[in-house]
Amino acid sequence: MPTPTVEKLLILQDRDQKRLAHESLLRAIPRDIAAIEQKIAGEQTALEAARGELQQLELKKKALENEIGAAAEQMGRYRSQQLQVRKNDEYQALGVEIEHAQSAIGALEEQELEVMYAIDEARRKLAAAGEELKHNVSGHEARIRLLRERETGLQSEFQSVQALVAAAREGIDESVQRLYERLAVKPGLPVVVAIRDGKCDGCHLKISSNVESESRKADKVVTCDQCGRIVYWES
């Protein structure tokens, strides 16, 4: 039979495990929320990038239009000069300039057309990204709301969990409590364990004969000489 102190420790451990599990759930929530917020930020960045791309294309189109306008003006000037010149070679030289300007305008217009197609594509992409973001963000925000609600629920439960742990500590010798506190730091890892077949149920190693005989004494708190857990005889 476990000694009276071990019985109390087992109750404390049971409640304390719940407290530790509770705490780790509470600690996880802000991390989960931060991860979702990061996702939202990432999606917004992608949308901004798509918007920036469209702006760049629009600027390029504007620049091409200006170039085309300037080339057309230049060509107009050549044409009016051509009307005024008397010499044939001058007339022909201007004719060559006009041809050059015309082909330059043609090439620029081709580029402009390409940019216009690219703009259409970028607009479509931006609209799609915007729609997706709206859809995703509402999902993300719903998850964040749920996590916050859960956090509030866990926080209000936590007080009663703590009260139960405090109640379980009552009547346990302070030095034993301190020993227990030092050991019990992780949820899911019992530190008050039975001795089975002469082995510690925590580390599964054989306990020494000294620990064995000590643990059989009335109401003595004994620790495994391998792992330091509090060990007791079940029967």
Ligand SMILES: [Zn+2]
């Ligand atoms: Zn052990």
